[in-house]
Amino acid sequence: MSLITPRTLRGFRDYLPEVMMPRERCMEIAREVFRSFGFAPIDTPALEYLEVLTGKGSDETDRQLYQFTDQGNRQVGMRFDLTVPFARFAAQHINELGTPFKRYHIAPVWRGEKSQAGRYREFIQCDFDTIGTQSVAADIETPLVIHSLMLALGFEAFKIHINDRRVLTGLLEHLGIAEHSVLVLRALDKLAKIGADKVAQEMQDTAGVSESQARAVLALAEIDVDADDLYAQLSKITGENATAALGIERLQQMREGLAAAGVPASRVKLDLTIARGLDYYTGVIFETFLDALPSIGSVCSGGRYDNLAELFTKQHLPGVGASLGLDRLLAAMEQLEMLPQVRTPAPVFIPYFDKGQLNAYLQLAAIVRAAGIGVEVFPEPKKLGQQLKYADGRGFTLALIAGNQEFEAGTCQVKDLRDKSTTDVQWSADQPEPLLDAIRSKLKS
Amino acid sequence: MSLITPRTLRGFRDYLPEVMMPRERCMEIAREVFRSFGFAPIDTPALEYLEVLTGKGSDETDRQLYQFTDQGNRQVGMRFDLTVPFARFAAQHINELGTPFKRYHIAPVWRGEKSQAGRYREFIQCDFDTIGTQSVAADIETPLVIHSLMLALGFEAFKIHINDRRVLTGLLEHLGIAEHSVLVLRALDKLAKIGADKVAQEMQDTAGVSESQARAVLALAEIDVDADDLYAQLSKITGENATAALGIERLQQMREGLAAAGVPASRVKLDLTIARGLDYYTGVIFETFLDALPSIGSVCSGGRYDNLAELFTKQHLPGVGASLGLDRLLAAMEQLEMLPQVRTPAPVFIPYFDKGQLNAYLQLAAIVRAAGIGVEVFPEPKKLGQQLKYADGRGFTLALIAGNQEFEAGTCQVKDLRDKSTTDVQWSADQPEPLLDAIRSKLKS
Missing domain, CATH: 3.40.50.800 (Anticodon-binding domain)
Structure with a gap:
């Protein structure tokens, strides 16, 4: 009998005990933290009707979708994130669930991406969201959960960057370049990486805005968010735009709420320049950086969105949430030597x-x-x-x-x-x- | 914009919080118990090369396999159990892992079965195994884990039925009907359900054995396994067959070991008539029944097998393990009103x-x-x-x-x-x- 070569598919991997134990531990900690805030677990199938999944992300996600025809001649696909299945789930069950509804979902997703170092075709997502409310309380709670998560995972030196998309939207409205927002924000998101001059150049090259418009957007980075005259500083560049003012007001409420709940000011940074690129966020947005490893990128990101399930139901379901970057966090923990080197769960x-x-x-x-x-x-x-x-x-x-x-x-x-x-x-x-x-x-x- | 109907595929289901919370709790309890015996977690990809998965179960599993051609033109399939991926995993990594190797794996599997009540196309398997040893210690440990699992899940009134396939093999050898063992054992497995007469009839009809041969097999049920003269009783029907004697010896060692580890005799039943149908077991086998709901079937089953990874490697990897029937147990817990009726994880x-x-x-x-x-x-x-x-x-x-x-x-x-x-x-x-x-x-x- 000839043997079959034992191998995994390219872009997929086995988890051996020494790697799986800390993964499992992190997921357990995440569950405990989510539950302590009243988020409840749900699960959805790995396979969905193809029509549920296609056209929800970008052309790229559609191309990456694992799809096939099943035994019953149905067109099906493997989920590529947990947000689209949650939208389908919410539309289907919301009358039974009631609002506000707080859920977490920790599960694998699949994307047939081009193979590259550190990118896998199967990975775990770890999402939590509150839907059915536009309240600032839910906005504040999201970074509160992030803060508790990071502490429970053993991190102490980290910063949660918070912005409100409305500050950006308002400024772009005021500058008359709202129609270019996607390209402008995509450039702005690179500020920490490539610096102001290159961002200004990219805004002009790709979005076709003027240099003075680009510099006006970049002026956001110069605002001293901790000063008492925050509104006045902002008005100078947004010209008292009402949307931007709402954004700033929400950010100040968030800062106060986080302080009341015991989050040290040193772990919170209002950052008017984070934009979260192409995402569908409409209000507050979050990114979390490790002081020791800023280059690894945000380890927990999210924000507020207008209407989760609009493709599936007429019911209006605004929400706010975030996603823990499990793989990135584990890589950081390994680099920072926070992981015990054992291969047995019994001492x-x-x-x-x-x-x-x-x-x-x-x-x-x-x-x-x-x-x-x-x-x-x-x-x-x-x-x-x-x-x-x-x-x-x-x-x-x-x-x-x-x-x-x-x-x-x-x-x-x-x-x-x-x-x-x-x-x-x-x-x-x-x-x-x-x-x-x-x-x-x-x-x- | 026309809405997409929010629906799940036939045979798949969403888990709402009130259902997901006890599921998650059961999986956490299982992990804790597995770890307390030194079993370590692993994970493998949902997708495997098709050649890894086909031809490992029956024609039926091949038909039920979700398979397709991926973006890289590879023939791939979704795993239909955790045993075949574990065999592939063991063959691939055993030199790094070393033996004995004890692992648990809790993960979803997929089978495109014909839809029927209570059968799903996606379900969680919850397996633990010790490979690389033929020792009685590992055999004893398997029902020890089952016993601890059941107690930790809140069950007190249950029985672990234990047999050794060699008792059956030896008897069939002695009777000269070893070549019919599959059909004979398949009939024997129905004893509790349909009674001795119908089993005897089926053995004659399907396996073509004589009535006296069928009755000789059924005589196993008459043996008083708790009596001191167990060997003598057995010899009467197996004619001192050496294989059967090895089986009985192992069963007695198991009973003693379980008692030494504090398992009450009332929860252990040597049962010479369980056969575990078509499975690949070669030594001890286990089934677990709830006193209150015997009809629900075995909630935790397993046994010893000769060589896990023979299709993938020449290395000989005997092992023993079992699988917790999570869905069945949860159904039992619901029927027995053991589940709290809450929809929030926070009190x-x-x-x-x-x-x-x-x-x-x-x-x-x-x-x-x-x-x-x-x-x-x-x-x-x-x-x-x-x-x-x-x-x-x-x-x-x-x-x-x-x-x-x-x-x-x-x-x-x-x-x-x-x-x-x-x-x-x-x-x-x-x-x-x-x-x-x-x-x-x-x-x-």
Whole structure:
């Protein structure tokens, strides 16, 4: 029989334990944070009717769509994001769900992109949204969730950049270049990367605005958003445009609300120059940058949109939300050495080296596990040295070493696999506490 | 603009919060239990090269496969189970992983089955396996994990049925009908459902065995597995067949090991008649039945197999594992009224009815959340009654009610939404403990 070559498709990848464990941990933390704000989980199918998916993103997303004809001769596609399925979901179930409706959704999506380094054709999205309200409370809550998420994931030095699209819209209206907004904002979004001069040039080249118009847009970057005369500064360039004023008012409410909820001012930055490119945002927008790795880009972004489900229902469903960039965050955590280097989810290892004592090992493991401590028993009675080598390779923290003599004497050696120190402990099935205490104290150290 | 009808594909479904919350909880419990035994998570792509997937199950699975040609002109398919991808994964990475290797994998799979009630084309599988060892320790550990899983999910009255395929194989060898084993075992698997007479008839009709041969197989059901003379009883029908004896020996080791690890005898049943139909098992096999709902079928099944990855590698990878039937278990939990009827993951609700106090509400919520208690703030300053109606509909447990006067007086009303009882509590941002204590005590009751 000829063997089939075991391989994954280009652009796809397997997750081995040492990579999957921190991924799973991050997703668990995200779920806990979402829930603590009252966001509820939903799920939708990986496959949708093709008509639900096409024409929702750009021509590019349509090209990247995995699509085919199924056994029932239906045209179907694999979801390429979680927003379009959520729009379909909301339109279909909103009467049952009621508003406001807060949901999170953590699930894989697929895009047949051209393969390139660091880009995958299958990746996890991690979205949360509040729909059915235009309230500032929901706007404030979005960066509150981002802030809690980042802290829970172990980050302390980060900044949430906040803008309101209406400041930009108002300014472009005032300058009479609203019809060029897509190209102007696309250029503006590159400010941090390429600098003001190149952005001004691009605005003139692609959007056809004048140099003075481009410079007027770039003047947003010069505004001191922390000064008391913010309105006055803004009026100088927007000429008291009402839309821009609404944007600035919302930004100030957001800053106050975030402070009231305990978010340090050092982690919030009003940034009138972020635009979130081609996206469909209409109000507040967010990006989150790590102080230590700004170049990695925003790790959590989102904003307010006018009407989630307009392609599917006449019901008006405004909303606000954001998406955690799981892969980018994990890459950052690895780069910042925030990830433990282990390949086992259990901290304790029991070598099974005394062939006649299997039941005693199983009992010992059950006692440790009942105390809430994960423990693996090696399945074969190999030599102790060989088993300890396995334990080191996997990254176990402790080994509980006992053979026939120790079981008879009611003792056990607790070996710290990090510094190789050992402690002998007296224990029995009826009185396991001394052993459990020794394990707990070593695991804590 | 004409609207697109919001609908899911036939055989697929959306999960709304009230259904998704218990699903997520069950998967979290499963992960915790798997990890506590040292099983590590992995993930594999939803899409595989078609050649990896075809010809691995039956003709039926091939027909049900969602397959297509991708943008790079590759023949690809969506995984229909987690076992075939695990075989491919193991063959590809085993040198890096080392053995024994213990993994769990919780992920969706897709089968384009004929639609029928209760059968879906997308469902979650929840598998755990130990590969690279033939040890009895790994065999014993599998029902140990099942036992811990069931307890952690809240079940107490269940039985894990255990058999060893070698008992059946040995008996069929002794009877000279080994070549008919597939059809004989397929009939035998129906014993609990259709009774001995019909099984005997089916064995004669489909496998062409004689009535006395059929009755000899069915005599397995008559053996008293708890009696001291188990070997003697068995020898009477297997004629001291060595394979059958190995099977019985393993079953007795398993029973002892499970007892040593604290599994009550009442939850373990040696059952010489379970066969797990057409599966590829070669040693121990498991099925798990709920005492209260035996008709729902086995909720957790598995067994030992000879060589996981033989289609992909020459390396010999024997293993043992099982699969938790998540959908079946959730259906059982619903039928047994084990699921809480809530649509919010946060227990506490803060109505925002005093328009001028948004920041105070946000601060209050942050304080409660910092104590580890989930809390949702209603996003719009609607009438209190309307907000409390929303809270009742979602299933919140408590509401924290305060307006301008209460915030000034440093008080807050803690309202139990179940019995409508209220308590007024004095609190401040510096001294939130009285409020937190009142919330905790009401949540516990």
